[in-house]
Amino acid sequence: MKDLLFQMDRDWIRKHLESTYDGRFCRIPVSQEPELSGEGQKILFSDGDKVIAESVITEIRSGEVRFEPLTAVRKPNPESPPGNGFEYVDAEECGRYSIRFHGVEHVYKTLHDLIEALLEKREEMRNSEELLCHTVWSRVQDLDLNRFEEFEERMDRGTIVGVRDEFQVEREVYPPTDPEELVERYRGSSRATRMHGSLRGYVEKAKEFYREKGRDTVADRLDAEVQFPDEVGGERSNEIVKERVQQVSMEGK
Known part of the structure; x- marks a missing residue:
């Protein structure tokens, strides 16, 4: 099974972040069903330069992909992000x-x-x-x-x-x-x-x-x-101890 990579603008991504999204799940329309992906796979969103958000797919239906609200990340694109549609990727293989x-x-x-x-x-x-x-x-x-x-x-x-x-x-x-x-x-x-x-x-x-x-x-x-x-302090401490021992020895004689 493969993960999915989409390219979206930052405003769209920001509205679907976990901290700002008011809903149980998010969805994105697709013109072609991603047959090589499915529930539990990752879905990545790039702004064109980097992947800046990701989530987990909860369901793939005819015409749309549903996923949990996004988590903000910043990591390299695993592949060149598509202008339209999605790209199959392996999220675990890409660098962070x-x-x-x-x-x-x-x-x-x-x-x-x-x-x-x-x-x-x-x-x-x-x-x-x-x-x-x-x-x-x-x-x-x-x-x-x-x-x-x-x-x-x-x-x-x-x-x-x-x-x-x-x-x-x-x-x-x-x-x-x-x-x-x-x-x-x-x-x-x-x-x-x-x-x-x-x-x-x-x-x-x-x-x-x-x-x-x-x-x-x-x-x-x-x-x-x-x-x-x-080390200097230690050497000086040793000298003081030796001097004190000698002084006690002299006093005892």
Whole structure:
């Protein structure tokens, strides 16, 4: 069985969203019955550029398709949307996210695939949480952040940052190139100490990553500029303990 793809204007789609539609089910007329689809299959609606809403087919009758009120989404078209009628598609096979790099549209099936690509292709996103999140919201989700209703549709910041940290801290790839950000990434992760033992251990992994990529300048900067206050503080604490032990020993003589 196949899913269905339609192209409709944004006003029509907006009127049939779950949050605004006043009715038990929606319907769309068809001149030809979609024999390869049926109840339980997905129905996707594109504005021409992206799929911006989807639902589940409840019934196919002669001359119309009935479906539940729409859920707003933003993902790439699985096929070129038809000007009239419908197109058979496989909704599970199409990517969920797309973004244009250097004029070429790239499609990704999972959020992990997307974040990995952003970290790989845009080095500045390794250092800036704001830039990474804003790119996902404005260029991937295609949201107008100046409009309150679209601003509210933003993907959760914590979800984006969590995936970023999985790559940068746990998988030890695409770490920050800025020394201060590298330290913050280590301190901000609850798993960093367990995985790397210490800040120094994490920095060594970051240096190793960039040296393997032929980025010795980045590795040298991390080596020269990252400070290890915890280690310095620990060494000083040990000195104080030793001094106190010696003082007690002298007093006991």
